[in-house]
Amino acid sequence: MPQSTQTAVLVIGGAEDKIHGREILHTFFRRSGGAEAKIGILPCASREPSIIGDKYRYIFQSMGAREVEVLDIRDRKQGDDEHYRAFAEGATGIFMTGGDQLRLCGMLADTAIMEQIRQRVRQGTVTLAGTSAGAAVMGHHMIAGGGSGESPNRSLVDMATGLSILPHIIVDQHFHNRNRMARLISAVSLHPDRIGIGIDEDTCAMFEDDGTIEILGKGTVTIVDPQDISHNSQPHIESSDPVSLHNLRVHILSHGDRYNLHNHFPQPTVSPAAAS
Amino acid sequence: MPQSTQTAVLVIGGAEDKIHGREILHTFFRRSGGAEAKIGILPCASREPSIIGDKYRYIFQSMGAREVEVLDIRDRKQGDDEHYRAFAEGATGIFMTGGDQLRLCGMLADTAIMEQIRQRVRQGTVTLAGTSAGAAVMGHHMIAGGGSGESPNRSLVDMATGLSILPHIIVDQHFHNRNRMARLISAVSLHPDRIGIGIDEDTCAMFEDDGTIEILGKGTVTIVDPQDISHNSQPHIESSDPVSLHNLRVHILSHGDRYNLHNHFPQPTVSPAAAS
Numbered sequence: 001m002p003q004s005t006q007t008a009v010l011v012i013g014g015a016e017d018k019i020h021g022r023e024i025l026h027t028f029f030r031r032s033g034g035a036e037a038k039i040g041i042l043p044c045a046s047r048e049p050s051i052i053g054d055k056y057r058y059i060f061q062s063m064g065a066r067e068v069e070v071l072d073i074r075d076r077k078q079g080d081d082e083h084y085r086a087f088a089e090g091a092t093g094i095f096m097t098g099g100d101q102l103r104l105c106g107m108l109a110d111t112a113i114m115e116q117i118r119q120r121v122r123q124g125t126v127t128l129a130g131t132s133a134g135a136a137v138m139g140h141h142m143i144a145g146g147g148s149g150e151s152p153n154r155s156l157v158d159m160a161t162g163l164s165i166l167p168h169i170i171v172d173q174h175f176h177n178r179n180r181m182a183r184l185i186s187a188v189s190l191h192p193d194r195i196g197i198g199i200d201e202d203t204c205a206m207f208e209d210d211g212t213i214e215i216l217g218k219g220t221v222t223i224v225d226p227q228d229i230s231h232n233s234q235p236h237i238e239s240s241d242p243v244s245l246h247n248l249r250v251h252i253l254s255h256g257d258r259y260n261l262h263n264h265f266p267q268p269t270v271s272p273a274a275a276s
Numbered sequence: 277m278p279q280s281t282q283t284a285v286l287v288i289g290g291a292e293d294k295i296h297g298r299e300i301l302h303t304f305f306r307r308s309g310g311a312e313a314k315i316g317i318l319p320c321a322s323r324e325p326s327i328i329g330d331k332y333r334y335i336f337q338s339m340g341a342r343e344v345e346v347l348d349i350r351d352r353k354q355g356d357d358e359h360y361r362a363f364a365e366g367a368t369g370i371f372m373t374g375g376d377q378l379r380l381c382g383m384l385a386d387t388a389i390m391e392q393i394r395q396r397v398r399q400g401t402v403t404l405a406g407t408s409a410g411a412a413v414m415g416h417h418m419i420a421g422g423g424s425g426e427s428p429n430r431s432l433v434d435m436a437t438g439l440s441i442l443p444h445i446i447v448d449q450h451f452h453n454r455n456r457m458a459r460l461i462s463a464v465s466l467h468p469d470r471i472g473i474g475i476d477e478d479t480c481a482m483f484e485d486d487g488t489i490e491i492l493g494k495g496t497v498t499i500v501d502p503q504d505i506s507h508n509s510q511p512h513i514e515s516s517d518p519v520s521l522h523n524l525r526v527h528i529l530s531h532g533d534r535y536n537l538h539n540h541f542p543q544p545t546v547s548p549a550a551a552s
Contacts, residue, residue, distance in 0.1 A: 148455055149452070149453055149454070149455055150452055150453065151452045151453075151476045151479070151494075151495035151496040151530075152452065152496060152528055176425070176426055176427045176428065176457075176458045177425055177426065177427075178425070179424055179425055179455030179457075179458075181452075181455075181457040181458070182452045182455075182457070185528060189528075200427045200518075203427070218427075218518070219427035219518055220427040220428060220518045220519065220520075224526075230542070231542070231544040233530065233544075241530070242476075242494070242495055242496045242528075242530040242531070243496065243528050243530065244496075244528060244529060244530040244533055244544060244545070245527070245528040246527045246528075246529070246533075246542040246544065247525065247527065247542070248525070248526040248527070248528070249523065249524070249525065249526075250500075250524040250525075250526045251521070251522045251523065251524070252428055252461060252465075252518075252519050252520060252521040252522075252524070253520060253522070254427075254509065254517070254518040254519065254520040255518070257520055257522075266506070266507070266522040266523070268507040268509075268520060268522065269520070
């Protein structure tokens with residue numbers, strides 16, 4: 001990783017632009033070191049790992065990355081494989097594709113390679129990105145599935161354990177596109193010590209090492225912050241009763257906005273006029 | 277109206293139970309005076325006003341109301357009709373059915389009968405209910421239509437002028453059932469001096485004369501309160517750019533919860549255990 005490159009964790013809501021401006025993927029490429037980047041692609045969430053892996057390999061190669069490899073791990077044993085671990089140890093960027101988040105966790109949770117990646121993220125020596133299912137796994141509590149079109153209630157959402165890269169958040173992806181506000185509220189109601197983060201398609205919440213998030217892409221990132229809640233009906237009980245949850249703080253963030261995870265404050269983008 | 281009956285405005289999210297417990301409709305019946313009630317049904321939102329009018333007439337008659345009449349106004353001139361005005365003047369309850377909110381406003385806005393009803397509601401001498409389209413018209417700013425499945429943005433919602441019964445709120449109905457959070461947030465972003473109120477099906481926000489709301493029924497009422505917002509991108513400009521809206525206060529309220537419109541505070545339902 002070149003000294004000047006600032007690592008980050010890019011949590012992408014799925015369906016990111018792969019053809020035109022490719023803003024989000026290009027930001028990942030830059031944050032992985034640009035022309036110096038050594039990128040590993042983890043396609044384990046997908047049932048067609050070689051197809052999706054090759055797609056991203058082509059993209060990052062065409063951007064000019066020095067080295068790109070698909071880490072096509074197909075069972076848990078391969079998660080301890082020496083070759084893959086050596087590649088991940090020297091990688092400057094790791095990209096987790098979409099697919100099924102339960103499949104991804106089932107294959108990688110507690111493997112040597114995942115432990116190594118998590119540690120390197122914590123040390124700020126590798127940039128990590130995940131899109132769709134690859135985004136869903138970021139928290140300790142993970143949304144594995146759920147419904148829409150109902151009043152928020154605890155049976156609307158299926159929770160599981162994620163990869164704990166960013167343990168304090170609960171991610172939902174394809175967020176407004178698939179109308180997932182009610183299920184994220186239901187998840188936050190079950191785990192009111194976390195912050196819910198709903199990320200729209202072609203949109204990215206980029207977590208910097210200093211605890212700020214910056215928004216990239218064309219949609220919104222919705223923060224559902226239960227820090228000040230004054231009432232939560234039957235926390236920790238799954239039921240189909242409608243949730244009662246008072247005093248949520250909600251932010252709708254879009255391109256250029258920032259959010260500070262430490263003090264829970266959002267900051268609007270600085271407009272060109274205001275900056276000049 | 278019997279002296280002992282407290283009037284209210286019942287804003288119903290549509291699809292209220294008409295067969296079994298009928299909690300919401302029965303509450304309207306009681307708040308209209310019960311056996312002493314004289315109820316007028318306004319079916320003007322519907323393209324089949326006599327069918328829907330008769331349905332509600334049958335319901336309130338079967339509950340034991342003293343007098344029920346369908347005020348089957350079919351054009352604006354009939355809104356000044358002496359017979360209908362005389363009935364509305366003596367009515368203890370007025371019920372507005374579902375259908376199309378633009379049709380309802382087109383027919384009734386600024387007519388003599390509507391002016392009379394609005395004044396009597398303000399004086400607390402009649403109980404008013406509206407379901408679905410009949411709920412949508414309650415505010416000054418009215419959601420006339422819109423989409424879902426997109427990042428919140430101002431072109432996601434079509435605004436029009438409502439009947440201003442409760443001018444300080446913007447109502448959305450069939451709320452979580454039809455995934456309308458993004459459009460209500462978009463509406464609030466356009467009119468940040470109002471409070472957004474999203475009401476699920478078979479659910480009612482009952483506005484008392486003292487400025488409190490009580491929740492009835494099986495779903496949730498979502499309050500989107502922009503009172504404390506610290507940032508709102510381009511307010512009052514319609515555009516398809518994603519909204520940026522920071523520091524919304526959101527409450528998910530369910531059966532028995534209350535909300536105070538004056539101080540913006542929610543209060544949880546008093547559980548039987550806590551009350552004893």
